[in-house]
Amino acid sequence: MKDSEVGRVKNRAAYFGIFTALALIFSYVETLIPIRFGTPGIKLGLANLVTVIVLFRTGWKDALLLSVTRIILAGFMFGSLFSIVYSLAGGILSLAVMALLERTGKFSTAGVSMAGGVSHNIGQLVVAMAAVKTYQVGYYLPVLLAAGLITGALIGAVAGEVLKRIRNIERI
């Protein structure tokens, strides 16, 4: 390996560590915010901010690794085994949808993250329905759609700003 390559690999590992730590902090902050929407599955999705940034910067593989790592670590630290399964369903579905939309190049971070927020909530709803073996839970679908849309758009707009600034810093 050339020196520059070694540097890049080290750099990537360092970035990954920083992003994972950031995502974990966001997960933790979220457990402290007493927002209760009265429905399981609705969250602000702060940790998703990091996922969106990584997705747009380095691609879906890093984003997937990051969100799986974050969910498992956060689950052990502030949640339960069930919350891990529940979050993984939402996280993986949301990332798959976001990666597909990002590839088309037709959507901005806000649009991609919006779709991510909505599919995150749908993924969790499906797991919830399977867990309680009931299909009554569908009553909350409109709320979950609206919440995913709003939180996703906000997170996406912030991610867009952050990405712009990262690019500016790198240019210096």
Add this chain to the structure above:
Amino acid sequence: MKKNDLILAAAIIAAAAVILAIQFFRQDNGEQHVVVTVDGDVFGTYDLAENQTIEIGKTNRLVIENGNARMEWADCPDQICVNHKAVDKNGESIICLPNKVVVSVEGSKTSSLDGIAQ
């Protein structure tokens, strides 16, 4: 924001609105019951108009009072069901995921339709 983002947002809002409209028109003012299921099996059906306290196994306690139902106590770690607001509309439910308990409000009309479907 790109134009496609707005189209996507509009599509999501439209989907939510359609589901809301369906739910709105499905509601009726007839007799309402509270159906409790545990792990998918019906635990019991109760009249929403009658004040009562229901012990759901050893894990949850449901209170029906003044025409609405709320989870008064649960041994689950997340306490989402206990913090959930009281339910009184058809189709509304309180879910305790850890204990697999679902409390849902059903109208007489929907349950007779279900009977026909079965």
